[in-house]
Amino acid sequence: MIWNDEFETLPREAIESLQLKRLQQTVERVNATVPFYRESFRKAGITPGDIKTLADLQKLPFTLKQDMRDNYPYGLFAVPLEQIVRIHASSGTTGKPTVVGYTKRDIDTWAELMARSFVAAGAHKGDVIHNAYGYGLFTGGLGAHYGAEKLGASVIPMSGGNSKKQLMIMQDFGSTVLTCTPSYSLFLAEIAAEEGIDIRELKLKVGIFGAEPWSETMRREIEEKLNLKAIDIYGLSEILGPGVGIECIEAQNGLHIWEDHFIPEIINPDTGEVLAAGEKGELVITTITKEGIPLIRYRTRDITRLSKEPCICGRTHARLERLSGRSDDMLIIRGVNVFPSQIESVLFNIEGVEPHYQLIVERDGNLDTLEVQVEVNEQTFSDEIKVLQGLSSQIRKEIKDLLGVTCIVRLVEPKSITRSEGKAKRVIDNSQ
Amino acid sequence: MKVEQISIFIENKSGRLAEVTRILGEAKVNIRALSLADTSDFGILRLIVDDTDLALRVLKEHHFTVNKTEVIGVEVPDQPGGLCSILEILDKNDINVEYMYAFVERSKGNAVIIFRFDSVDEAIRVLTENKITVLKGERISTL
Numbered sequence: 176m177i178w179n180d181e182f183e184t185l186p187r188e189a190i191e192s193l194q195l196k197r198l199q200q201t202v203e204r205v206n207a208t209v210p211f212y213r214e215s216f217r218k219a220g221i222t223p224g225d226i227k228t229l230a231d232l233q234k235l236p237f238t239l240k241q242d243m244r245d246n247y248p249y250g251l252f253a254v255p256l257e258q259i260v261r262i263h264a265s266s267g268t269t270g271k272p273t274v275v276g277y278t279k280r281d282i283d284t285w286a287e288l289m290a291r292s293f294v295a296a297g298a299h300k301g302d303v304i305h306n307a308y309g310y311g312l313f314t315g316g317l318g319a320h321y322g323a324e325k326l327g328a329s330v331i332p333m334s335g336g337n338s339k340k341q342l343m344i345m346q347d348f349g350s351t352v353l354t355c356t357p358s359y360s361l362f363l364a365e366i367a368a369e370e371g372i373d374i375r376e377l378k379l380k381v382g383i384f385g386a387e388p389w390s391e392t393m394r395r396e397i398e399e400k401l402n403l404k405a406i407d408i409y410g411l412s413e414i415l416g417p418g419v420g421i422e423c424i425e426a427q428n429g430l431h432i433w434e435d436h437f438i439p440e441i442i443n444p445d446t447g448e449v450l451a452a453g454e455k456g457e458l459v460i461t462t463i464t465k466e467g468i469p470l471i472r473y474r475t476r477d478i479t480r481l482s483k484e485p486c487i488c489g490r491t492h493a494r495l496e497r498l499s500g501r502s503d504d505m506l507i508i509r510g511v512n513v514f515p516s517q518i519e520s521v522l523f524n525i526e527g528v529e530p531h532y533q534l535i536v537e538r539d540g541n542l543d544t545l546e547v548q549v550e551v552n553e554q555t556f557s558d559e560i561k562v563l564q565g566l567s568s569q570i571r572k573e574i575k576d577l578l579g580v581t582c583i584v585r586l587v588e589p590k591s592i593t594r595s596e597g598k599a600k601r602v603i604d605n606s607q
Numbered sequence: 608m609k610v611e612q613i614s615i616f617i618e619n620k621s622g623r624l625a626e627v628t629r630i631l632g633e634a635k636v637n638i639r640a641l642s643l644a645d646t647s648d649f650g651i652l653r654l655i656v657d658d659t660d661l662a663l664r665v666l667k668e669h670h671f672t673v674n675k676t677e678v679i680g681v682e683v684p685d686q687p688g689g690l691c692s693i694l695e696i697l698d699k700n701d702i703n704v705e706y707m708y709a710f711v712e713r714s715k716g717n718a719v720i721i722f723r724f725d726s727v728d729e730a731i732r733v734l735t736e737n738k739i740t741v742l743k744g745e746r747i748s749t750l
Contacts, residue, residue, distance in 0.1 A: 551649075552672060556616050557614075558614030558651055558676045586648060588623075588670070589672050590670045
């Protein structure tokens with residue numbers, strides 16, 4: 176099923192001519208209304224008139240997260256505050272949050288793109304959408320909510336937390352679609368097991384999971400434990416919130432990014448140069464319909480590759496490979512680049528190992544050490560020391576073999592790793 | 608002939624042993640024998656108690672990882688060389704001892720040693736053939 180047949184299946188040439196027209200309008204507009212862009216175009220020696228083809232996009236300077244911080248809170252808004260109807264902000268774990276503003280039309284666009292995303296994930300009008308993304312400054316809750324209403328489904332605005340109640344509502348209200356972070360879905364499965372609820376028997380058929388990177392093995396784990404199709408959704412508040420891209424249920428192979436609203440590019444994060452189709456690098460997005468806070472060549476720090484190969488679902492929009500992580504989530508352990516999601520993959524491929532883990536990075540003299548904490552469960556526990564030490568050394572060996580990094584494996588008691596109701600905190604970095 | 612033993616995974620941090628014994632105490636479970644095997648990161652506490660199922664249940668309720676294994680209790684003459692005579696029998700018959708520990712109480716003047724084997728049935732057969740007393744499970748909990 177496709178929500179917006181006309182736009183989601185546009186031929187490539189039509190997408191590109193629409194992109195060019197909208198890009199030119201956006202560049203014109205930010206040049207006229209956002210002092211930051213006027214100044215950065217001037218420094219780069221570019222005028223809006225220089226954008227004659229899509230390839231000319233490469234002449235424009237990047238926008239960084241730091242630029243948003245420097246213009247905190249409203250400096251990058253392209254419309255007067257009277258036209259802004261909603262303000263969201265990123266969690267801002269370090270320093271000030273990044274602030275985004277939406278006009279009425281931006282909210283409508285967002286709802287449209289989330290409705291497309293729901294349908295791509297296999298949801299439809301008759302579904303009961305159990306929305307456990309947090310409502311508030313975080314874009315997840317309200318973004319999914321408006322999309323679900325636009326679709327015409329029945330949305331339950333659960334927000335995060337209160338897991339026992341979540342399960343009761345799922346049972347009693349007959350929730351069919353679950354939206355939350357992937358780690359929270361596994362936490363719900365764990366609570367269900369404790370409460371004697373067979374979560375596999377609930378009516379859930381699809382889960383739309385995002386806001387944190389997760390591996391293919393974690394997907395299989397979720398699909399098995401919750402008995403649903405687990406769909407990956409992509410978004411970031413700077414660009415829109417959830418609904419920038421989504422996997423289609425037909426292929427579950429790459430996330431369609433809505434190209435009539437965004438222009439994606441993949442660049443070499445070190446040199447800034449645009450990479451050829453299919454190469455892996457940092458995703459850069461230009462918004463071409465946003466009014467409140469249009470962003471030119473925003474560096475997402477997400478590492479992926481882009482494919483324009485046709486998809487079996489019929490959508491023509493390019494696909495992002497599932498994200499291995501943000502470049503700022505990447506750990507560098509004694510010169511080896513490691514994403515937490517890669518360690519997750521190794522762990523989940525070892526029979527019986529729990530989906531809850533935490534990585535601790537410490538600085539020991541001049542060397543970084545990586546400790547992987549894994550919970551021991553009934554399946555992996557033994558009364559014999561050698562069996563548990565064998566498990567530790569198996570984990571250590573597989574991480575070494577696959578990722579080339581030596582780590583310390585620490586087996587910990589069940590439930591001792593903090594469960595998250597929003598974004599899971601996988602890494603504790605004490606090395607800074 | 609077999610005795611039920613419970614094993615508990617314990618992280619190497621303060622207060623965990625006290626927590627296990629507190630939970631068992633509150634459930635009125637009496638510990639009959641114990642051994643703690645430890646590494647630098649974690650330990651395995653092995654217990655023989657008077658009510659195995661109750662102990663398992665209350666520990667699980669408190670989110671401990673617990674399992675149940677079968678061990679055997681053997682009477683060992685309480686004299687120099689007593690344990691050696693039994694270990695020699697096992698060795699001669701290629702039976703590997705995973706671990707062992709002493710029971711607090713005595714049985715008919717003999718010491719009692721708890722053994723964990725990979726091949727429990729084979730061990731029982733060899734020991735009884737060699738006239739060594741293997742204590743019945745019920746007997747152990749009433750010592």
